[in-house]
Amino acid sequence: MKDLVRQKLSIHVEIMDLLNEQIKKEAHSSSIYLAMASWCDHNALDYSAEFFYEQSLEEREHMMKIFRFINDNGGTAYSPEVSTINHEYNSLEEIFETALDQEIKITKSIHNIVFQCRKLQDLTTENFLQWFVHEQMEEEQTIRRALELFDLMGSEGLALKLLDERIPHIRKK
Ligand code: OFO
Numbered sequence: 258m259k260d261l262v263r264q265k266l267s268i269h270v271e272i273m274d275l276l277n278e279q280i281k282k283e284a285h286s287s288s289i290y291l292a293m294a295s296w297c298d299h300n301a302l303d304y305s306a307e308f309f310y311e312q313s314l315e316e317r318e319h320m321m322k323i324f325r326f327i328n329d330n331g332g333t334a335y336s337p338e339v340s341t342i343n344h345e346y347n348s349l350e351e352i353f354e355t356a357l358d359q360e361i362k363i364t365k366s367i368h369n370i371v372f373q374c375r376k377l378q379d380l381t382t383e384n385f386l387q388w389f390v391h392e393q394m395e396e397e398q399t400i401r402r403a404l405e406l407f408d409l410m411g412s413e414g415l416a417l418k419l420l421d422e423r424i425p426h427i428r429k430k
Contacts, residue, residue: 269379273332275370276323276382282366283320284337286359287313292344293352302349302417304424312356319389326385349417350407357400364393395429402427 268276294309320337327334346352367389374383403424410420 267330268327268332268382269374269377271377272370272374272379272382273327275373276327276332277335279366279370280320280323280327280334281337281339282363283316283323284339285342286363287316287320288339288342289359290316290356292342293346293356296344296346296352297349300349302421304421305349305352308424308427309352309356319392322388326382330381348412349421350404350412353400353403353407357397357404360393360397360400364397367393399427399429 290309290313294306294313297303297306297309324334346355367386371383371386371390374380374386406420406423406427410416410423412420
């Protein structure tokens with residue numbers, strides 16, 4: 258991008274680059290969750306499959322929010338490439354543990370951009386990212402609620418089926 262155009266951005270140039278990195282991370286999350294939905298579908302865990310289909314869509318929406326924010330503020334958003342998506346899992350519990358790790362990584366990444374915004378006095382982006390800070394807190398809580406179910410109910414045979422039926426209730430309305 259030409260320097261003059263970059264100087265006209267209402268968001269800081271370094272922050273815009275971090276936001277483009279975040280677009281890739283959100284796209285990656287969306288694809289990871291789609292692979293998880295597929296695994297659940299193949300293992301007849303219908304409610305968990307629905308949860309991850311929805312989660313995948315939400316991550317795409319997060320990606321689009323950032324994408325539009327960059328373009329609306331005079332920057333250039335880059336369409337992300339996504340690679341190396343794991344499709345092999347040993348259990349539903351492993352899937353939710355992996356999902357929690359992924360969300361924690363995303364939370365750290367969002368917090369890092371907020372810290373950089375403060376350093377560079379980019380108040381516009383800091384304000385925009387507050388929604389994501391809150392969203393991440395909720396997403397981590399939701400997945401932790403799923404993991405608690407494994408401790409409470411177990412994960413073999415009928416217990417797994419019953420646990421799967423509880424999955425639609427882990428999101429707070
Ligand atoms: Fe949960 O990752 Fe998006 O923000």
